[in-house]
Amino acid sequence: MQTNFSVAQLADPHVAESEKILRKCVHCGFCTATCPTYVTLGNELDSPRGRIYLIKDMLENGRPADKQIVTHIDRCLSCLACMTTCPSGVNYMHLVDHARAHIQETYRRPLLDRLTRAMLAAVLPYPDRFRAALRLARLGRPFIGLFERLPALKPVAAMLRLAPSSIPSASPMATPGAHAGQGTKRGRVAILTGCAQSVLDPAINDTTISLLTRLGVEVVVPEGEGCCGALVHHMGREAAALASARRNVDAWTRAIDQGGLDAIVVTASGCGTTIKDYGFMLRLDPAYAEKAKRVSSLAKDITEYLAGLDLPEPVRKPGTIVAYHSACSMQHGQKITRQPKELLAKAGFVVREPREGHLCCGSAGTYNILQPEISAKLRDRKVKNIEATSASVVATGNIGCITQIASAAKLPVVHTIKLLDWAYGGPKPEGVSEAKLVAAE
Numbered sequence: 001m002q003t004n005f006s007v008a009q010l011a012d013p014h015v016a017e018s019e020k021i022l023r024k025c026v027h028c029g030f031c032t033a034t035c036p037t038y039v040t041l042g043n044e045l046d047s048p049r050g051r052i053y054l055i056k057d058m059l060e061n062g063r064p065a066d067k068q069i070v071t072h073i074d075r076c077l078s079c080l081a082c083m084t085t086c087p088s089g090v091n092y093m094h095l096v097d098h099a100r101a102h103i104q105e106t107y108r109r110p111l112l113d114r115l116t117r118a119m120l121a122a123v124l125p126y127p128d129r130f131r132a133a134l135r136l137a138r139l140g141r142p143f144i145g146l147f148e149r150l151p152a153l154k155p156v157a158a159m160l161r162l163a164p165s166s167i168p169s170a171s172p173m174a175t176p177g178a179h180a181g182q183g184t185k186r187g188r189v190a191i192l193t194g195c196a197q198s199v200l201d202p203a204i205n206d207t208t209i210s211l212l213t214r215l216g217v218e219v220v221v222p223e224g225e226g227c228c229g230a231l232v233h234h235m236g237r238e239a240a241a242l243a244s245a246r247r248n249v250d251a252w253t254r255a256i257d258q259g260g261l262d263a264i265v266v267t268a269s270g271c272g273t274t275i276k277d278y279g280f281m282l283r284l285d286p287a288y289a290e291k292a293k294r295v296s297s298l299a300k301d302i303t304e305y306l307a308g309l310d311l312p313e314p315v316r317k318p319g320t321i322v323a324y325h326s327a328c329s330m331q332h333g334q335k336i337t338r339q340p341k342e343l344l345a346k347a348g349f350v351v352r353e354p355r356e357g358h359l360c361c362g363s364a365g366t367y368n369i370l371q372p373e374i375s376a377k378l379r380d381r382k383v384k385n386i387e388a389t390s391a392s393v394v395a396t397g398n399i400g401c402i403t404q405i406a407s408a409a410k411l412p413v414v415h416t417i418k419l420l421d422w423a424y425g426g427p428k429p430e431g432v433s434e435a436k437l438v439a440a441e
């Protein structure tokens with residue numbers, strides 16, 4: 001694609017990066033076929049190619065964002081299916097991240113939208129605040145119907161709908177410290193405790209620590225780590241996202257200095273995609289660029305890390321059918337497609353992939369709160385495809401997808417690690433009956 005940026009504009013490294021990306025696009029439109037919003041809405045401006053044109057126009061003319069571009073960029077899930085499809089290697093992720101930061105700096109949203117976004121940014125990344133907000137959400141449940149009738153309050157209704165009826169207590173395993181590996185030592189890793197996942201389902205990281213230590217891997221919970229920054233990054237709040245990245249880089253650098261790390265294990269693929277991008281996000285900060293690159297190279301999804309270990313034979317023989325839902329951040333963001341399915345199959349499960357596996361479930365960070373209508377359409381389409389597999393249970397590697405799919409599916413939805421842990425001798429995943437895990441003889 002031909003671009004017309006001035007020399008002065010290209011002096012801004014963010015613009016220069018976006019120009020490089022724009023020039024790679026040959027406007028072939030292949031990406032439109034796999035874009036969930038184009039497939040759902042049928043509008044070229046809600047396709048990757050349409051958004052690329054809008055972003056180009058906004059950046060080239062150096063103008064503030066307007067209502068049109070905000071509407072279509074807000075509808076983008078950042079699912080990155082377009083990057084998997086694109087034959088020209090267009091890095092849509094970095095382009096849309098730049099556009100979102102530009103929108104945040106130059107566009108004044110309506111008051112309620114601003115308040116909702118500010119509240120999400122102030123609550124979700126902080127486990128204590130998020131837990132308190134979920135308790136409060138119970139009081140708001142009777143008003144869901146009322147909020148849904150008022151367009152500006154639909155995000156509030158979506159939030160209340162997604163809030164679980166019971167909130168597990170915080171896990172003592174998530175406090176800073178080290179969990180020693182059993183038997184012969186096979187490695188030393190740090191684990192990201194994260195934010196929303198540690199509140200909604202602390203058992204995911206507890207299970208991960210339990211399985212890894214049984215396999216001989218020491219697991220460190222470093223002092224000072226926190227939210228990866230993805231939630232605010234996707235809202236264009238660059239300063240907050242970079243502050244989270246720097247804090248985590250510091251925490252993991254200390255852990256590296258104090259005994260080395262083979263990996264930084266991440267159990268939410270949305271966070272994994274962002275941490276693997278820290279090297280890029282902090283490239284312009286001389287104090288952090290190198291350290292961030294090192295952290296990104298150590299970040300591994302738990303299935304990626306387990307696939308590199310020589311796992312023993314499973315203790316149990318499940319034989320039951322599992323529908324594997326590959327989160328967008330797993331398959332498109334991190335290009336991890338093989339390992340989770342192979343691990344499940346090796347553990348004795350029959351793995352089925354739902355049709356249209358490339359399409360997002362509509363969760364996408366805060367998308368299911370900020371764009372509840374498109375999100376619900378995508379969720380229902382996903383659940384229909386999952387239920388058509390006749391599986392007994394759904395496995396996936398991202399808390400957002402678990403919450404989203406479970407809100408409409410009739411079958412249990414669990415993190416992949418819980419099924420693996422059970423097959424290798426751990427306890428049964430909560431909420432899944434024995435009959436769902438073991439195939440009838």
Ligand code: SF4
Nearest residue numbers: 025026028029031086
């Ligand atoms: S597939 Fe790639 S090159 Fe083709 S229009 Fe989409 S982003 Fe541009």
Ligand code: SF4
Nearest residue numbers: 035076077079080082
């Ligand atoms: S990130 Fe997803 S929703 Fe956004 S343009 Fe690409 S395919 Fe479409």
